[in-house]
Amino acid sequence: MNKKELLSLIRNKLVGGDTTAASKGQYHPRVIEKSAELGYDEILQAIVSGGEKYNEYSLPGIDAMITPIYKPVLYDDVRGQSYIELRVYHKNLAKQFTLPKQPSALFVIIDTVSEPIWDELEAAKVDYSIGVLIESTRVYFDANFPTTNAPTTILAKIAPTLSEMKDTDEIKVPTMALYDATMKYWRDQRPNDDLNENKQLP
């Protein structure tokens, strides 16, 4: 099931059929998408904490969830680093960042606060791979990123959050689990109509 189908399924369940136009308007597709993102994040968190509990740096189960995403490279003047706009939920969910035409150009994922340590150790002097710093909504590249003939697009192979998926992307988690997680945010909360006092909405 792809993303668009799932969201219209949820919308159909909530306000499908003969509901009035006013009700349908309150359950706008973007609103449903936002709560579906919350549910999907919860599933990703369960996968990640399961991996950390058993000391798995690589999560074999997420290989099926890896999606290729292409992003253009931008430049941040304040930090002096190139970056791409990409939301990665957790660094264990990011498999690989490469150039689209050179899959063996190695980008190394490093922790965002480890740079002072690496600068002092020998690994930074011997290896000239490009480092990748995964921060909240952006992925930065360190000083080894080429400045002459700089690449314009980066291919990121990650397990994406729902916001990074296109409408036609397959959702790889069991879709009923995602449906339940989304509906949890809707179940107990009904919107109130203050104009018609005390009348329950259908």
Add this chain to the structure above:
Amino acid sequence: MEFIEHNEMQPVKPVAAGKSLRYVVMSVLNRVGNYSTNEYRRLLQLAIECVQEELSMYHATSLEIYYAIVDDTGIVQMPKDCIDYIKIGMNVGGQLYILGMNENIILSRATKCAQNVDDIARGGLSLFAPINGYSFIDHMSPAGLYVGGLYGLGGGFTDPQYRWDDKLKRFQLNGSALHKKQVIVEYQSTGIGAGTILELPIIAPIRDFVIWQRIENDPRVPQSEKDRKERKYNESIEKLRAYKNMFTKQEFLDTMYRSYKQGIKR
């Protein structure tokens, strides 16, 4: 129309005999099944530490050559990857002539850069230095016969002399003959550089070291597992040591031949 048979051999890319540290780290990642790169730099650091601290010092020395120019104070500063020196000498006719060691040369700890050790030691007088820094008196007579008295008369080629300053990792030379001239130093190096090529026998110990150290400081891993990995690493080192200490065929034959005697001929 070309007909290509299905069992025609495709050109095969050769497997390299010299590997880099990066290869070792990739090999470890493959063995633990991690195909992302979030452990890469940490494992590379562990591999570097293994080569520097465990192998270069005790099991697999790496020999490097350094072509140095002696400065005005007679000091030859070794590069940063020098652990210990092996030879120092001059290039005479394409051969390395080793300098003589003199443990009594005063090591310069002078604060002024241009102070000459000779001036400090001898009050400004410097001994006569032969042309080109070496003197060699032929110990054959003009008729081509060996004359024992001439052997080493000129002092050989051990002027100038050197002393190794281990704390600052540099040579102190006396005599002014070699100032601004080139000396050649062979030394034991850490073996780590950007293009370091490792020989095949030391790949396995590095890999076992990295696999062990990867979990050594993790409190979630049981102690028995850590002990097992450490044992595996120690076995790799034993195998490397056995390989390095193997004698060659020529050495074996030499030993055999040395014991041969001829009996008395009657």
